[in-house]
Amino acid sequence: MSGHGQPVPLTARPGHALRGTAPVPGDKSISHRALILGALAVGETRIRGLLEGQDVLDTAAAMRAFGAQVEREGQEWVVHGVGTGGFAEPADVIDCGNSGTGVRLIMGAMATTPITATFTGDASLRRRPMGRVTEPLSLFGARAYGREGGRLPMTVVGARDPLPVRHALTVPSAQVKSAILLAGLNAPGQTVVIEREATRDHTERMLKGFGAEIHIADGPEGREIAVTGRPELRPQRIEVPRDPSSAAFPVCAGLIVPGSEVLVPAIGLNPTRAGLYQTLVEMGADLTFENRREEGGEPVADLRARFSGALRGVEVPPERAASMIDEYPILSVVAAFAEGPTVMRGVRELRVKESDRIEAMAQVLRAAGVEVEEGPDWWIVHGRGAGGVRGGGLAQTRLDHRIAMSALILGLASREGMGVDDAGPIATSFPAFAGLMTDLGAVLEPGDER
Ligand code: S3P
Numbered sequence: 001m002s003g004h005g006q007p008v009p010l011t012a013r014p015g016h017a018l019r020g021t022a023p024v025p026g027d028k029s030i031s032h033r034a035l036i037l038g039a040l041a042v043g044e045t046r047i048r049g050l051l052e053g054q055d056v057l058d059t060a061a062a063m064r065a066f067g068a069q070v071e072r073e074g075q076e077w078v079v080h081g082v083g084t085g086g087f088a089e090p091a092d093v094i095d096c097g098n099s100g101t102g103v104r105l106i107m108g109a110m111a112t113t114p115i116t117a118t119f120t121g122d123a124s125l126r127r128r129p130m131g132r133v134t135e136p137l138s139l140f141g142a143r144a145y146g147r148e149g150g151r152l153p154m155t156v157v158g159a160r161d162p163l164p165v166r167h168a169l170t171v172p173s174a175q176v177k178s179a180i181l182l183a184g185l186n187a188p189g190q191t192v193v194i195e196r197e198a199t200r201d202h203t204e205r206m207l208k209g210f211g212a213e214i215h216i217a218d219g220p221e222g223r224e225i226a227v228t229g230r231p232e233l234r235p236q237r238i239e240v241p242r243d244p245s246s247a248a249f250p251v252c253a254g255l256i257v258p259g260s261e262v263l264v265p266a267i268g269l270n271p272t273r274a275g276l277y278q279t280l281v282e283m284g285a286d287l288t289f290e291n292r293r294e295e296g297g298e299p300v301a302d303l304r305a306r307f308s309g310a311l312r313g314v315e316v317p318p319e320r321a322a323s324m325i326d327e328y329p330i331l332s333v334v335a336a337f338a339e340g341p342t343v344m345r346g347v348r349e350l351r352v353k354e355s356d357r358i359e360a361m362a363q364v365l366r367a368a369g370v371e372v373e374e375g376p377d378w379w380i381v382h383g384r385g386a387g388g389v390r391g392g393g394l395a396q397t398r399l400d401h402r403i404a405m406s407a408l409i410l411g412l413a414s415r416e417g418m419g420v421d422d423a424g425p426i427a428t429s430f431p432a433f434a435g436l437m438t439d440l441g442a443v444l445e446p447g448d449e450r
Contacts, residue, residue, distance in 0.1 A: 007422035009448035010404075010434070012411025014391065017259030017307075018440040022250035026051040026240035027268050028429050030202050030298075032059050032101050033178070034238045036109050037210050038079030039068035040086075040185065041233035047077040049240035055099035055428045062106050065090040066117075084233060085186040089115035093153070096121045098354060098399060098428045101175055103152070104133045108179025111142035112162035112186035120153040124354045124399035130154055132171055133179045139165040140183050164189035164229060168221055171349065172322045174199035174272075177225070181207065181214075187229040196222040199322045200272040205297055209236055239296040241268030245326045246430045247303060248276055249405045250440065252330045254305035255285050256337040256413040258386070262440060264303045266295070275316075275324030276331060277303070283311045283338055309386040311338035318346025325349055329406040332361045336370045337413060338383035348377035354425070355398035364407045367393025368414055392416035394448055401425040405433055412442050419448030 031051040036059065038045030050056065060070045060077070067088035069080035082088070087110050094117055096103035103119050107130070110117055120126065131150030138144065141159030146152060164187045169176055177193050181203055184191025204225055207214050213228035247264045254262030269277070269289070280287055286306040293300055313335060316324075321344075324331070328350055335342030350357040358379050362372040369390035371382040391414025395407035404420050411418025426433045434444050 005424050008424040009419060009421055009446065010408065010423035011417060011419040011445050011448055012408040013417045013443035013445060014412060014414050016441050016443050018250070018253055018257050018262050018442060019260060020440045021263045021265060022436050022440060024242045024246040024250065024264060024436070025053065025430060025432060027243040028053065028055060028245065029101060029200055030240050031056040032105060033202055033206050034240060035059050035063050035070060035079060036105055036182065037206055037233065038235065039063040039066065039081045040084050040109060041081040041210055041235040042083040043081065043235040045079040045081060045235040045238065047079070047238045047240060048075060050077045051240065051243065051429070053427060053429045053431055054097055055102055058095065058097040058099055059102040059106065062094045062096065062102065065092065065094055066110065081233070081235060084230060085113050087113045087115060090117050093118045093120055096125060098122050098124055098425065100125060100128055104130070104175040104179050105182060107133055107137060107156050108182035111137040111156060111158050111183040112140050113158045114160040116155060116157045118153060118155040122399060126152045129352055132173060132176050136165065136167045136176065136180050137183055139167060140187055162187040164191045166192040168194040169196070172197040172199055174203070178203040181225065181227050184227045184229055185212065185231065190226050190228050192224055192226045194219060194221050194224050197319065197322050198223060198272055200270065202270070209297060210234060241295055241298045241300055242266050244268050244273050248327050248330045249409055249433065250437065251287070251303055251305045252334050253409045253412055253437070253442070255280065255287070255308045255311070256334055256386070258307050258309070260307045262305050266300050267303050269299045269301050272323050275320040276327035279314060279316055279320070279324065279331060280334065282314050283334065284308060285311060311386070313338045313340035313342040313383045315343040321346045321349070326402060329357050329361050329402045330409065332365060332381050333406050333410045335381040335383050336365055336368070336389050336410065337386055339385045340383055342381045342383060343378070345378040347379070353400070355400035355403055357400070357403065360396070360398050360400060360403045361406065364393065364395040364403065364410065367395065368410055368418060389414045390416055391418045393418055395420045397422045397425055399425050401428045401430065405430065408444065421448060
């Protein structure tokens with residue numbers, strides 16, 4: 001899907017407490033990886049709880065185009081993989097829609113197989129930088145031909161005789177790390193990725209589960225992740241935990257909408273993903289983590305969020321950025337309802353997400369009467385305290401699901417509500433968002449007239 005649909009305007013009305021249970025969908029990062037690793041294993045992988053958002057459906061279609069069988073059977077998704085190095089050359093262009101994770105991981109997965117594939121995506125994805133993956137993939141011997149600035153559409157020619165690679169990441173990106181590890185699967189010998197800042201480690205955990213030889217150690221330059229090429233990946237049964245990045249929306253709504261109490265069950269709380277929750281606790285949020293347990297190799301808990309009328313602004317340490325990189329938009333909304341400034345530094349990466357998320361949220365917050373300062377890799381939201389946010393603006397969602405959901409949550413907690421010009425992008429990661437929020441008591445109305 002390439003975001004060609006008609007815009008779907010939606011307005012969030014204030015003044016309704018949110019109460020109840022919010023079962024958010026499966027983790028997006030793990031869902032992409034489950035399909036891709038399933039396609040690279042020999043035999044049948046079964047996946048429960050797969051996120052059926054458009055981003056993941058686009059990855060499923062891509063895996064079919066590379067020769068894997070991918071089908072939904074009742075509550076499960078079944079993948080018949082072709083084995084490492086077994087990808088066939090796709091007959092048509094691979095359209096990854098809105099998904100940076102999809103396109104970058106798939107480029108990695110095919111880069112060490114002697115096939116050629118052309119990738120494209122929607123207007124948002126076609127603006128995003130691909131050089132960060134194609135440069136390390138060229139070390140394996142792959143070649144990439146894209147538009148100016150390393151943009152899609154782009155053709156990748158996989159290496160015929162791939163070489164193993166040792167590469168230190170120049171940007172803190174789990175997508176780049178994962179692309180290199182997936183490419184390393186079909187290169188002889190050991191491929192090593194070094195990361196200075198820990199990014200989400202689902203690829204490492206899942207590769208282990210699929211039977212790859214993977215070693216992780218601290219080295220002088222950072223964490224060294226070594227994968228041995230040409231393993232026979234064993235098909236798996238995968239339970240996808242619920243997505244902490246999607247849970248952030250009902251949780252944060254519960255904290256800032258007066259009178260609310262929201263329970264979000266079975267949330268994945270992998271430490272490489274949980275930075276938002278630590279930050280919310282530091283702000284004074286009434287948040288409890290119940291029934292902490294492990295499911296499918298990932299730490300999980302039920303999260304209960306109660307309205308918190310005395311939140312304080314905080315300084316978010318830059319070294320926490322990678323563990324909450326997708327949560328800054330919704331954190332900036334919570335910050336607007338806190339007392340005093342919230343300072344977010346070391347967040348340059350936000351400028352190259354589905355939209356420039358600092359600029360997009362600054363527009364939303366200013367339209368709602370909140371003061372924001374911003375620089376290349378930092379921003380400050382000047383909180384107005386509980387009940388202090390006017391709202392009343394119209395947000396441009398810029399083909400970015402997280403901007404759309406953040407603006408609507410702001411509207412629910414504000415005095416005058418908030419409209420978004422297009423709620424369509426929410427379907428990429430959280431198709432049930434509007435229904436789930438409405439079930440909690442939120443009022444979301446079609447149209448953007450306030
Ligand atoms: C993801 C990594 C992050 C994150 C994205 C999902 C992943 O991107 O923002 O939503 O699944 O690996 P970067 O690798 O660009 O930081």
